[in-house]
Amino acid sequence: MDLKTDPKLEDFRADVRAFFENEFPKDILAKTAKGASLTTEEVRKSEAALGSKGWLAAGWPAEHGGPGWSLEEQYVFDEELERAGVPTVTPMGVVYVGPIIYTFGTDEQKQRWLPGIREGREGWAQGYSEPEAGSDLASLQFSAVKEGDEYVLNGTKIWTSAAQHADWIFCLARTDSSGKKQEGISFIIAEMDRPGITVAPIITIDGKHALNQVHFDNVRVPADYLIGEEGKGWTYSQYLLGHERTSYARIGGKRKQLAHIRKIASSVPDGGNHRLIDDPAFARKLAEADLAVDGLEMTVLRVLSAVKDGGAPGKEASIVKILATETAQQITTLYLDTAGFNAQRGFADSVSPDWLEGGMATSHAAPGVSTYFGTRAQSIYGGTNEIQHNIIAKRVLGL
Structure with a gap:
């Protein structure tokens, strides 16, 4: 990859840099430069500024509402965003769950959730780790039991980044315990304000509130909140983690x-x-x-x-x-x-x-x-x- 010799790429870089210098909210940049944490309203303001430009879901293909940038353009954009001191985009929506939904979700699910993600209107959290299932994620015990046209969710997720800002959470849930531990895991979504969900903050050693523990007590969600096929959640999680680890x-x-x-x-x-x-x-x-x-x-x-x-x-x-x-x-x-x-x-x-x-x-x-x-x-x-x-x-x- 040659990022320096293509004049069009340098024109693109100039446009991105001009946006961050002239149009991006100055109060957000100033607060981030001080190392201060943003409020939920400020997180939304920051990401909506990118979303209104069509640049929040920078890695999404055009067919799903992304800018359709080349790999080189995505790389330049990320470079300039970091250089300008723009707050790191909360990855749970645009980097993690968005690609899962547009790759494995139904057309209805894409229409329902992708616009709010790419426009920065809705925040997301990731419900993966549990108190007894961290690095050994396949040992998770968080359960989703299907009752009629609903799933009933029970269990605890921990180290949940940005849950205090989130409107939605996507979870790996055990729907079947009869086979290997990697089997029987499903990918399910829930609103954070569903009855039975409580969020407890975890203050880390740097003095900040970025992590949380999220408890689910008989939380009922519609059956169509299942993304993809039941029992395929482990496969989807590995797809997602590849994007997470490069981010x-x-x-x-x-x-x-x-x-x-x-x-x-x-x-x-x-x-x-x-x-x-x-x-x-x-x-x-x-x-x-x-x-x-x-x-x-x-x-x-x-x-x-x-x-x-x-x-x-x-x-x-x-x-x-x-x-x-x-x-x-x-x-x-x-x-x-x-x-x-x-x-x-x-x-x-x-x-x-x-x-x-x-x-x-x-x-x-x-x-x-x-x-x-x-x-x-x-x-x-x-x-x-x-x-x-x-x-x-x-x-x-x-x-």
Whole structure:
């Protein structure tokens, strides 16, 4: 893939960049730049801004209401979105369940749910993991029992991202326990305000509310909330997880973080004379992080080339998941280096109090450390990296 020589592609990049600079809500960008969490209303506003442009479901084919972009255009769009500091699009709708619905759903289901997803009017949550079924997802016990023209849902889902913002949730549910554990699992949808559904927040180590525990107590949903065939949910989940694991890459965002870290490390306070960027050990770690992002980008392009004709990313997506999450952790660790160095320098040097109180020394520290803590979980969710190594060994290398 050559992303630099096609003039039309550069024109496309200019159009996308102009939209983010001139039309995207400035208040959303400002709040995200501070590392603050968005309210449900702000999440809707952010995604509706993309939806009104027809750009929220960036990877969808035109036949299902997407922009019908080439793989190269999708990649450029993602780069510019990250570069501009636009909040990460909640993937549960446009990246996860949308492709499941337009691939396996009925025409009625497509008409019912796809417009709200691609326009950013409705938010979604993913009900996969359970208290006793995390990485071993096939061990799930969440049940869906068919009674007449309804399914009755019972059980608990955990680590449910963005459930507090969601209007809908899609769940893997056990509809049959008689065969292998991967069998008898179905893909079912429910409104979050259905009687019997309660949401309990989980506050993570970075101090943010991104995760939840969702309880279902005799929740009744229409039988046509089943997507695809009963008992085929495991197959659909593997299709979805391929998209999830490639969505971690976020190359543009990682390059923006590195530029920010380089700026912090190059700063010199009034009265000081030391720069972290001049420390050989730190400079080496920064260079290694740059190289890791370059390597990740090339790997992503190779994997995405396999889906040019609309296929799923496939088992090679596990490689991207490992590289992307480990690179994210490698980068955010540098925030700790800059925070620690500036704290030591503040005591050792005769620097201006203004520099210490609210200046470069401290303004980045809290959000940087919060980001560091947040990325610790990336190698766990979406299938732990240890599980991904097993997948690569068995399904890619054939060991």
